[in-house]
Amino acid sequence: MDGLRASALAVLGDWKPGTAEQEALRQAYLGFLLARPDACARACEPGHLTASAVVLDASGERVLLTLHPRVGRWLQLGGHCEETDATLPDAAMREATEESGIHGLRLDPVPVHLDVHPITCSLGKPTRHFDVRFVVRAPEGAVPVISAESKDLRWWPLDALPEDTEDLRPLIAATRTRTAT
Template structure:
């Protein structure tokens, strides 16, 4: 199965959230149907990306990166690469590279959210498939070349430092945790 085929399967089976999430799901599927290159940065009409919110549920905190280019506190994530067999692989690779933490584990249940956001030309859109991952006890983060800083934030501080998309990702992740979907 190609990465494109995996993305279609993952997005097709995504059934989370409100009407906006259902609309985004259709937008992603339409994009992939029209753009066979829709997984890659070279797709000028936009492309899928994969990200993961790194969480420490036992301590009630999340690890965010101060993105070097955007200068915003965000979850770890980025572009798919040819070696990524699946979107989940891409999200886990990006989270590991950007956090410096080995042994991250994606939470089961597939993506937590979808988020579409504009980016500067030559591309126009990132269609982000957002996962959540846990760090093992005692994990030590290390700043990557893509970050200005990495910092653990208590859940209740995230809305003070991050934009609404990160806050919604955390809310959805916490709802799944509270519902026991990841235990």
């Protein structure tokens, strides 16, 4: 995963976030990546980078959310980096394609948002996900297909998200800012 780590350092090193809070997180991610050669591997117990995708429909008016089976909440698509991922955008695109079942997705390779959250994932121990989030566009008429990684998969209007998704508001706001330019 050395190539993925080098890519993550480059992607985050070049990114110019729009807020002071996001800049502080960017600096923390860079410090973590420099301190931990295993920062992209899910086996890294203190935490590890993950990649997620804010999948928008062709009009940019709806977002695809998954009802996560373990978390029990509606979330954007995404997950752990794999050995086969050369870059963080590759990981986000792989996760978006696997979890949505949609082919022909187009990814903006510049991050849109960062989020660190505590979680007990596949390690079975409390850890943190250092999530790097990207905007992905679905082709016109795209129909998602529920996979084993989801209890449900549904398009939601950006201004009418389901209950208990308040933590997605900063991500959606950043996405709107990005897609408006």
